[in-house]
Amino acid sequence: MNLPQISIVAPLYNESASLPHLVERLNRLMDSLALRIEVVLIDDGSRDDTSLQMRQLALTDARYHCVFLSRNHGHQLALTAGLAAARGTEALFIIDGDLQDPPELLDEFYKKLQEGYDVVYAVRRKRKENFIKRSGYYLFYRLLKSISYVDIPLDSGDFALISRRVADIMNQMPEESRYLRGMRSWIGFKQVGIEYERSERMAGESKYSFKQLFRLAYNGIFNFSEFPIKFMSWAGGTAICIALIYFITVVIKKLFFEDIIEGFTALLFVIILFSGVQLIALGIIGEYVLRIFFQSKNRPLYIVKDEIIDKESVKK
Ligand code: UDP
Ligand code: MG
Numbered sequence: 001m002n003l004p005q006i007s008i009v010a011p012l013y014n015e016s017a018s019l020p021h022l023v024e025r026l027n028r029l030m031d032s033l034a035l036r037i038e039v040v041l042i043d044d045g046s047r048d049d050t051s052l053q054m055r056q057l058a059l060t061d062a063r064y065h066c067v068f069l070s071r072n073h074g075h076q077l078a079l080t081a082g083l084a085a086a087r088g089t090e091a092l093f094i095i096d097g098d099l100q101d102p103p104e105l106l107d108e109f110y111k112k113l114q115e116g117y118d119v120v121y122a123v124r125r126k127r128k129e130n131f132i133k134r135s136g137y138y139l140f141y142r143l144l145k146s147i148s149y150v151d152i153p154l155d156s157g158d159f160a161l162i163s164r165r166v167a168d169i170m171n172q173m174p175e176e177s178r179y180l181r182g183m184r185s186w187i188g189f190k191q192v193g194i195e196y197e198r199s200e201r202m203a204g205e206s207k208y209s210f211k212q213l214f215r216l217a218y219n220g221i222f223n224f225s226e227f228p229i230k231f232m233s234w235a236g237g238t239a240i241c242i243a244l245i246y247f248i249t250v251v252i253k254k255l256f257f258e259d260i261i262e263g264f265t266a267l268l269f270v271i272i273l274f275s276g277v278q279l280i281a282l283g284i285i286g287e288y289v290l291r292i293f294f295q296s297k298n299r300p301l302y303i304v305k306d307e308i309i310d311k312e313s314v315k316k
Contacts, residue, residue, distance in 0.1 A: 007088030
């Protein structure tokens with residue numbers, strides 16, 4: 001059996017405009033390298049003709065291995081499906097389907113892998129998105145780094161080359177709300193970052209909705225940090241201290257100065273403030289309960305509708 005050494009994994013959601021460019025760049029890359037490479041494309045329930053293009057591709061070019069999900073499951077789960085389907089015996093190269101991650105870096109990343117690293121991840125030097133999005137990313141990665149119990153490198157996404165053993169471990173991790181770059185850091189082994197310039201999208205618009213981006217950020221924070229729950233005890237403790245100090249001042253005033261005309265507004269303010277704090281606390285607990293709830297259902301993470309793979313390479 002002639003298994004590929006490297007799998008290039010790219011999830012696609014409504015990428016019919018970028019796909020021809022992606023294929024062209026990948027073909028050129030594969031022709032230039034003396035490695036057995038397969039390309040694993042995952043159709044994340046696209047509604048344009050991405051899946052049709054993928055089908056034609058997989059049927060005409062044996063290097064393309066296509067997986068079709070039953071509906072849109074989101075980028076992280078599409079990638080998870082790709083990692084599970086990939087057969088590369090040495091390494092898996094994870095890229096975006098919109099060519100924001102230049103596939104030509106494979107060579108450089110592979111050299112690092114051969115030096116003994118298990119994970120070679122890409123670090124963005126510069127982003128080419130608008131100011132608001134850029135600042136959002138910037139702040140989020142710094143916040144996560146300061147509160148996380150795993151050392152997740154700054155400004156690195158899912159774009160990485162991971163060794164077969166790291167991929168195997170990732171495939172065994174059953175967590176339902178997935179934050180793959182965090183899981184990758186958590187696994188450990190020797191990891192190294194390589195800087196690169198993130199390109200602009202080849203065609204079309206970002207397929208990440210604001211809601212999806214938010215959920216990803218939430219998953220990062222709630223799955224890789226104890227901060228939210230610690231924060232609640234901290235906020236409660238602070239509130240009690242403030243209340244005690246206030247109480248003591250009132251008693252002293254009463255005993256020595258006799259002037260305790262206390263305002264009604266102050267009372268109202270305190271009630272509203274602490275009801276708010278309590279609601280936030282409940283929300284944070286709810287967030288954890290929700291995660292336990294979904295995890296306990298034990299559903300499959302995604303559903304594969306169809307898979308096209310070169311028959312020759314599967315034969316034993
Ligand atoms: N993607 C996906 N499912 C989704 C959203 C995005 O498979 O629900 C794919 C998308 O086709 C692209 C990659 O994930 O190949 C990264 O998405 P995108 O470029 O939209 O994100 P951004 O680069 O804007 O963060
Ligand atoms: Mg993109």
